[in-house]
Amino acid sequence: MPIDTEAQFTDVYRAHYEDVLRFVRRRAHPMNVDDIVGETFLAAWRRRRELPENPRPWLFGAARNVMLNANRGMRRQAALVVHIQQAAATADVDDPAVDATAEVDSRIDLVAAWRSLPPADQEVLALHVWEELDARDAATVLGCTRAAYAMRLTRAKRRLAGRLSPTAPASSVLSLTH
Known part of the structure; x- marks a missing residue:
């Protein structure tokens, strides 16, 4: 018909x-x-x-x-949260130069900041961090231009950094966003 x-x-x-x-x-x-x-x-x-x-x-x-x-989609979202929680739980406590308490605290802050991000920001960051896609491939996944993806990624990183406590070391953000 x-x-x-x-x-x-x-x-x-x-x-x-x-x-x-x-x-x-x-x-x-x-x-x-x-x-x-x-x-x-x-x-x-x-x-x-x-x-x-x-x-x-x-x-x-x-x-x-x-x-x-x-x-x-909901299961993928939940899997990302679990992945972040696992990353937060793996602080390097064997290295005496690393303050384990500060490291755990910064990772807990990162998990809380991640959860507060909108799903679109989480998706952009996940394509960059976990899928390790370059800008061209990530843009293809999202159905946008490379420039649009790059702008979304930059904004998502800023929002994530802005949600972290002011005392969180920058290294914790960089380790999970590169």
Whole structure:
């Protein structure tokens, strides 16, 4: 059932919106329902010429995929937090020249600062630090220009540094941002 006009799509939307909404409400957090339904119908609009005669199952499948993608994103976010916590727990206590208490404190500050960053800043920093992507490749991942990525990275580093306590040594920021 290829959809060629906006009016045809509107008819499909009106016919199936409530069903998709109920489907998502039973499976997703209430805070995410509207976004998931919106993304589902956006996918339907983009693939409107490929929709089957009965689009309802296709819409349910698309909604399921949107939910799975959202869950993967949340798991990746949680994994980054765990990775930072593990990094914070590995202070070098064997080196007598290193004040272990200060090192642990600075790493705890870093974890708290990381958690307070917006997800977009965390993503930019993670691509730089953990994925070790150069600016061109990271920009490709984010779907932006290299210059835009470089600006986002610079701003994210500044926000991270600004959230660290004023007594935190600069070395703790640099060790996790290079």
